[in-house]
Amino acid sequence: MNIDIGKRLKLIEESIKDVPVPVVDLIAVQTKDPFKVLTATILSARTRDETTAAAAKRLFSRASNAGQLAGLSVKEIEKLIYPVGFFRNKAGYLARLPAALEPYNGRVPDTIEELITLPGVGRKTANLVLGAAFGKPAICVDTHVHRIMNIWGYVQTKTPLATEMALRDKLPRRHWIEVNSILVAFGQSICRPVSPLCGQCPASRVCPQNHKKSRKIKMQKNKTALKLMSWNVNGIRAIEKKGFIEQVKEFDADILGIQETKAQPDQLSEQLKNIDGYKAYWFSAEKKGYSGVALYCKKEPLKVYYGMNVEEFDAEGRVITAEYDDYFLVNAYFPNSGAKLKRLDFKLRFNREIHQYLDRLADQKAVVLCGDYNVAHTEIDLKNPKNNVKNAGFTPEERAWMDEFVEAGYLDTFRMFNQEPGHYTWWSYRFNARAKDVGWRIDYFCVDGASKKKVISSQILKEVMGSDHCPVQMEFDPNCS
Numbered sequence: 001m002n003i004d005i006g007k008r009l010k011l012i013e014e015s016i017k018d019v020p021v022p023v024v025d026l027i028a029v030q031t032k033d034p035f036k037v038l039t040a041t042i043l044s045a046r047t048r049d050e051t052t053a054a055a056a057k058r059l060f061s062r063a064s065n066a067g068q069l070a071g072l073s074v075k076e077i078e079k080l081i082y083p084v085g086f087f088r089n090k091a092g093y094l095a096r097l098p099a100a101l102e103p104y105n106g107r108v109p110d111t112i113e114e115l116i117t118l119p120g121v122g123r124k125t126a127n128l129v130l131g132a133a134f135g136k137p138a139i140c141v142d143t144h145v146h147r148i149m150n151i152w153g154y155v156q157t158k159t160p161l162a163t164e165m166a167l168r169d170k171l172p173r174r175h176w177i178e179v180n181s182i183l184v185a186f187g188q189s190i191c192r193p194v195s196p197l198c199g200q201c202p203a204s205r206v207c208p209q210n211h212k213k214s215r216k217i218k219m220q221k222n223k224t225a226l227k228l229m230s231w232n233v234n235g236i237r238a239i240e241k242k243g244f245i246e247q248v249k250e251f252d253a254d255i256l257g258i259q260e261t262k263a264q265p266d267q268l269s270e271q272l273k274n275i276d277g278y279k280a281y282w283f284s285a286e287k288k289g290y291s292g293v294a295l296y297c298k299k300e301p302l303k304v305y306y307g308m309n310v311e312e313f314d315a316e317g318r319v320i321t322a323e324y325d326d327y328f329l330v331n332a333y334f335p336n337s338g339a340k341l342k343r344l345d346f347k348l349r350f351n352r353e354i355h356q357y358l359d360r361l362a363d364q365k366a367v368v369l370c371g372d373y374n375v376a377h378t379e380i381d382l383k384n385p386k387n388n389v390k391n392a393g394f395t396p397e398e399r400a401w402m403d404e405f406v407e408a409g410y411l412d413t414f415r416m417f418n419q420e421p422g423h424y425t426w427w428s429y430r431f432n433a434r435a436k437d438v439g440w441r442i443d444y445f446c447v448d449g450a451s452k453k454k455v456i457s458s459q460i461l462k463e464v465m466g467s468d469h470c471p472v473q474m475e476f477d478p479n480c481s
């Protein structure tokens with residue numbers, strides 16, 4: 001896509017002039033000290049700017065250079081930097097930093113190759129330090145830069161690293177340093193990953209993903225409403241490298257249901273298992289690297305049920321349920337009918353089983369079923385219905401089950417608010433399908449018929465990247481009747 005990027009960044013910069021300057025930039029301007037910029041950058045990962053600023057101030061009061069830092073124990077550093085995210089890991093990095101700087105006479109090196117040899121320093125940090133501390137041309141690509149450049153179609157990449165490389169080729173050098181601070185401030189304030197404020201965006205007329213329609217769905221202010229989210233991440237370990245943990249914090253959902261984790265619990269990092277403010281529950285397939293579901297819950301459920309008590313489906317880690325006082329949240333990854341529809345029978349058996357399971361739960365209290373149903377219900381739920389009638393996910397048999405499910409009273413909550421075609425949740429990785437918006441709506445939030453009034457809104461968060469699916473979200477008030 002042809003974009004005058006200089007003009008676009010200028011426009012955006014104007015709209016964020018009242019947004020506070022990112023803490024690392026501020027420290028760079030105030031101190032012009034590479035050591036302080038480097039340590040503040042390490043502290044700032046997955047941490048709010050106010051917390052980073054306070055922790056950096058405490059640390060610098062005791063250690064404003066590598067020599068002084070060497071005099072502090074790990075425990076002392078931990079105490080000084082708490083409560084920044086992952087303070088124990090970061091304290092470990094900082095404790096090892098003086099020794100790592102010895103080959104450079106205690107000074108911070110000024111090349112990316114040298115910087116990434118330091119503890120806790122990856123490409124993102126190294127680029128930020130190069131630009132902010134040394135004024136060298138460097139492009140720091142975090143999730144905001146990666147996401148927004150892809151939304152605009154300036155690059156078409158799947159990972160922040162690929163974005164950095166694409167920008168190195170394409171972005172004029174004079175914008176390399178500024179692009180991070182402009183797009184981070186813009187991504188935090190206007191082009192937010194969830195519910196972007198397109199109405200306030202100076203680029204809205206030219207942006208391919210202007211969310212005018214979704215903004216019309218008013219989020220009602222309701223103190224007891226819950227924000228429930230669901231996302232097929234297509235491999236939790238892969239998406240972790242694309243900023244998943246930061247994304248979960250930005251979602252700020254009460255419950256997030258994940259499908260296709262493709263991991264056993266012992267393959268998960270401590271960070272994934274312990275996201276601040278959440279308790280996580282995992283139900284993995286017996287076969288490694290396959291299927292699997294999980295829940296991140298802010299409030300601890302009364303009980304968590306793993307599977308449906310049916311061996312052939314439970315072995316594939318397909319259903320996990322959280323029970324609360326007033327409702328059940330069922331998170332499911334429906335089977336795919338597969339190439340040549342080899343698993344169609346298996347899927348139809350699963351469909352019948354989960355329907356009965358939901359009916360049993362609905363006899364007790366409200367039921368929410370979120371997840372990847374692996375079926376586009378009607379012709380408006382995919383771009384090319386005619387070409388797909390014999391394909392997995394749009395066969396008459398799969399669609400007939402969804403008809404039955406809806407006729408039995410379950411509500412496809414997205415369709416309670418929106419009857420238009422062209423709203424998709426999954427795009428093939430092939431043929432540039434996402435950029436062309438050739439997609440399918442196969443991820444849903446459904447509720448039992450009696451819970452209709454509890455549904456406040458239902459949305460598709462198309463702008464959130466990281467997987468071949470995007471998340472879906474529902475506001476649900478279990479107290480409404």
Ligand code: SF4
Nearest residue numbers: 191198201204207210
């Ligand atoms: S998605 Fe919305 S806020 Fe973001 S750049 Fe496009 S119009 Fe602006």
